[in-house]
Amino acid sequence: MNMEEKKVILDIRNFSVSFEQYEKGFQKTGLPVIRNLDVTIHEGEMVAVVGSSGSGKSLLAHGILGILPYNASMGGELIYDGALLTKERQKALRGNEIVLVPQSVAFLDPLMKIGSQIRKGKKDAASKKKLDGIFEGYHLKQEVQELYPFELSGGMNRRVLVSTALMGNPRLVIADEPTPGLHMEMVKRVMSHFRELADKGAGVLLITHDLEQALEVADRVVVFYAGTTVEDADAKDFRSEEMLRHPYSKALWRALPQNGFQFIKGTQPYVKDLPQGCPFGPRCELCGEECKGEISYRDVRGGRVRCTRAV
Numbered sequence: 001m002n003m004e005e006k007k008v009i010l011d012i013r014n015f016s017v018s019f020e021q022y023e024k025g026f027q028k029t030g031l032p033v034i035r036n037l038d039v040t041i042h043e044g045e046m047v048a049v050v051g052s053s054g055s056g057k058s059l060l061a062h063g064i065l066g067i068l069p070y071n072a073s074m075g076g077e078l079i080y081d082g083a084l085l086t087k088e089r090q091k092a093l094r095g096n097e098i099v100l101v102p103q104s105v106a107f108l109d110p111l112m113k114i115g116s117q118i119r120k121g122k123k124d125a126a127s128k129k130k131l132d133g134i135f136e137g138y139h140l141k142q143e144v145q146e147l148y149p150f151e152l153s154g155g156m157n158r159r160v161l162v163s164t165a166l167m168g169n170p171r172l173v174i175a176d177e178p179t180p181g182l183h184m185e186m187v188k189r190v191m192s193h194f195r196e197l198a199d200k201g202a203g204v205l206l207i208t209h210d211l212e213q214a215l216e217v218a219d220r221v222v223v224f225y226a227g228t229t230v231e232d233a234d235a236k237d238f239r240s241e242e243m244l245r246h247p248y249s250k251a252l253w254r255a256l257p258q259n260g261f262q263f264i265k266g267t268q269p270y271v272k273d274l275p276q277g278c279p280f281g282p283r284c285e286l287c288g289e290e291c292k293g294e295i296s297y298r299d300v301r302g303g304r305v306r307c308t309r310a311v
Helices: 057-065 087-093 114-119 125-137 142-146 154-167 184-199 211-217 235-239 247-254
Strands: 008-023 027-042 046-050 072-080 098-101 172-176 203-208 220-225 228-234 298-300 303-305
Touching: 008 057, 008 203, 027 046, 027 057, 027 203, 046 184, 046 211, 057 072, 057 098, 057 172, 057 203, 098 154, 114 125, 114 142, 114 154, 125 142, 125 154, 154 172, 154 184, 172 184, 184 203, 184 211, 203 211, 211 220, 211 235, 220 235, 220 247, 228 235, 228 247
Parallel strands: 027 228, 046 203, 046 220, 098 172, 172 203
Antiparallel strands: 008 027, 008 072, 220 228, 228 303, 298 303
16 A cells, blocks of 8 residues: 555644744744644654754644643644644643654653653553563663663663653654664664554654654655755655755755765754745755745655745
8 A cells, every 4th residue: 555545644734833022122023933834644654854953843743742832823734633633632642642752851750760651650561561572672671660760861761762652552653853862773773663663554753853864764754944844755765866856955965974975055044034935045056036935835756845946
């Protein structure tokens, strides 16, 4: 069964996140951190959202789960399993059908022992046996289950966080930069476990800045730049620069180790300094007047791209 025939588990349409800020005392303004974000995830599919730090990727995870900060407002639509993902559904599904592997180990409860946290209080023999097996695979001793997060190293707590996704039977796993601080062998093991979850039927959303690791396990790659999705491509399209559509995606391809670590001048713009039209425009050699207006997200050669020059 190809991906088009599989059920869409999460459809993110024209998603946006903005923050309210006060300037000059009492003047309230909105800071649009994410704009025009579109991502679709099917059951059994692993989709990587790739972009540099500061592009707003983690806010996507928090928006899906309904855990954005109090001063954030969300726009667009989140469709989960064919129905709107309301605040009530987010609360009911969070930690059950929808599981987050967060970027920060601060998500662990400092006052609860590790084993109880991962098992969610379950004490039956089957739950304990399953956790023992997961810990063995991540080189964590059984005694760790009786310890508190502050008694573990950062790397150990990172492996504990990943274990939470493997304990249940989630339909959607959101992994937000799940591997910082882990050595390469463990990174590959963690990524392979996310791949296994997808192969068993779950939808997996991997949010990362590590394109090289994402390409080893993902089915599709959604390229994110300055708060906007600029391309949605099959992972195999990254085998050559010519198969990609957006200049930023091509720049990411050239920056891979096997392609010479090439770089482009300039930096990703801060949200207050966004140019008109394409946010990548100031760094793009192909930028013209037509790139300074509204740019639609369109189908090109089997993928989707937000670029006037893509053919």
